[in-house]
Amino acid sequence: MPCHNGPVRADGRLVLAGAPIGQAGDVSPRLREALRDADVVAAEDTRRLRRLATELDVEIGGRIVSYYDANEAARAQELVETLKEGRTVVVITDAGMPGVSDPGYRLTRLAVEEGVTVTALPGPSAVTTALAVSGLPSDRFCFEGFPPRKPGERARRLSALAREERTMVFFEAPHRLHGSLEAMAEAFGADRRAAVCRELTKTYEEVRRGGLAELAEWAAAGVKGEITVVVAGHVADERPPDMAALVAEVERRVAEGEQRKTAVADVARAAGVPKRELYDAVHRRSSSP
Known part of the structure; x- marks a missing residue:
């Protein structure tokens, strides 16, 4: 069911649309309908949106606006006003679900505060896809997003996760992967099991599994594509180390x-x-x- 906080005061509807993470054929019929029928489609990259619409043979009937990191705060307020007028706004990012390491959170928060109905169109997720193919425990996991870019901040963040018992999922840019894997090996232990998932669902999909130090050594030569890293959680010993x-x-x-x-x-x-x-x-x- 659509979720909202408090009484709904407007007939508008915010739709968070999950976009394919690699294959256009993964989209649902509901996403096709949403793009066709929305009053406004707010896209992280309008060119990618138009390319996706062409691949899906869908004509977007409403107004298309850009909605990305640099203009997210200002655009969110504008879109809330549109929602309060009773219109339907669809938010779509380049891949995955809006608000999950992508633009969408600010607009969702404002819409909830204004009593506007917020709903979602589920779609492919790099987080759960990587978790499923990693071969690591998936009954309990946490999503940690992108590690901090600065080495000191990254080391502190990872150190705080050293005793996390749930499987951890991270996003990382390809040019920072080697450094992050080295930092993880130092924080979690060189032999902690992990999987680096690259270009999920795409032509050159690759999943590398092994210890963190081993994976860091592999990544030193350079890696391309969209990266998701899955790391096994800490296994509590019966007796803590002396x-x-x-x-x-x-x-x-x-x-x-x-x-x-x-x-x-x-x-x-x-x-x-x-x-x-x-x-x-x-x-x-x-x-x-």
């Missing part, structure tokens, strides 16, 4: 001449703990009086 013993082992190796960075990496890998967690424990020990 960090004091692990720190002592690192200190023993360092005393024998091994570099601290190498010692931490080897001990963390052998114990199955995140490298960052062990490094922080070693640092605290060395800084204490």
Whole structure:
């Protein structure tokens, strides 16, 4: 059923339309009807929308407006006024569901606040498609969107997820994939199982599965296309690792001449703990009086 918060004060209707993530043939008959019958179609990329309409042999009868990151705030207010006039507005992004790492949230929030009916046309999702083909547990999962671009912020975000027990799904740009996989290997452990899903449903679809360090090494040569990364959650051990013993082992190796960075990496890998967690424990020990 359409969802709204509070009494509906307008006859307008906001439709969040899931777009195909690679194959135009994945669209539903309802999406065809929505594009044909809407008063306004707000598109992340109007050229892509027109190309999709041509592939579907659908004539868009309403007004087409752009709705993307740079104009989302201003356009959302304009579209809400259109909705309050009793019109139907369809929002469609380049791929997937509006509002999920794509424009759509601001408009949805404003429409709900104004009592306008909000509904959705379900469609293909890179999140659930990648989860399904990853081979990793799918009974409980969380979507983390794009990792922060700056290395320090990314490391802090991933460190906070090190003990997350649910399978995690991320989006990432191809030119940042190698760095993110390296950061994940450091935060979650080099052998944490993961899958990199590239160009899902498209001609050159590829799914690479393995440990995070192994996948980072593969990605170092460069990767192209739309990327979704699925990472296994932390498996809670019956007994937590003895960090004091692990720190002592690192200190023993360092005393024998091994570099601290190498010692931490080897001990963390052998114990199955995140490298960052062990490094922080070693640092605290060395800084204490």
